[in-house]
Amino acid sequence: MLELLLKKYLDHIIKKYHQWLLEGRQSLQELAVYELCGCKQRATFNRTLPHIVIANSIKPINIVSEAIHEGLESILGYSEKVFSKTIDVGGTRYTIYAQPDYFDGEVLIDFKFTTAPLETLPKERHIMQVKLYKWVTGAKKAYILYLSPRGIREVEVTEEFTDEDVRKLIESWSSPRDPRECGECPYKYFCPHYKPQVATQPQQTAQQRNR
Numbered sequence: 001m002l003e004l005l006l007k008k009y010l011d012h013i014i015k016k017y018h019q020w021l022l023e024g025r026q027s028l029q030e031l032a033v034y035e036l037c038g039c040k041q042r043a044t045f046n047r048t049l050p051h052i053v054i055a056n057s058i059k060p061i062n063i064v065s066e067a068i069h070e071g072l073e074s075i076l077g078y079s080e081k082v083f084s085k086t087i088d089v090g091g092t093r094y095t096i097y098a099q100p101d102y103f104d105g106e107v108l109i110d111f112k113f114t115t116a117p118l119e120t121l122p123k124e125r126h127i128m129q130v131k132l133y134k135w136v137t138g139a140k141k142a143y144i145l146y147l148s149p150r151g152i153r154e155v156e157v158t159e160e161f162t163d164e165d166v167r168k169l170i171e172s173w174s175s176p177r178d179p180r181e182c183g184e185c186p187y188k189y190f191c192p193h194y195k196p197q198v199a200t201q202p203q204q205t206a207q208q209r210n211r
């Protein structure tokens, strides 16, 4: 029964999030928001080694996170959709794709399942992610809803990214963007840019759906 459940879960995850990687068509000029918030080398590996992305989805914390996302989206009667926006950076056109957990045309919500202490939230990367969602979708209001065994916390993201901010984000895209990314990265065993973690973080936010 467990194997059947995991098989159906993986089919669901691939269809919802990773089909575009398996099709092998995307260059680094076509980017998901979650990739731009993180490591550039990881985005490159995602394209050449998509099965590692899918295998990473099988971590228990990611399964729990996806179950919570599906439950909330079902309660809200929302099905995730992909939005995109293109920008010119030094003569090269980049298309950024956003797949928010909820967006009704005005209000956008990003759900985050986390085991991190509530006082450590929000994380800078999560704010960046939602600002990019706002930039892509044109949402008027945006929130992060943190769900944790310790409690629930809503954070409104009032800041906006301008086109120039997004250009700078693309130009400054590095490997890694933050050395703390390397600790949980599935590519760390062979990545030439791997940086050992500088601080111990026993409780991490779910890297839900790798997005």
Ligand code: SF4
Residues within 6 Å of the ligand: 039, 040, 041, 042, 045, 175, 176, 181, 182, 185, 186, 187, 188, 191, 192, 193, 194, 195
């Ligand atoms: S190990 Fe670090 S530098 Fe390498 S892909 Fe992963 S996050 Fe990026």
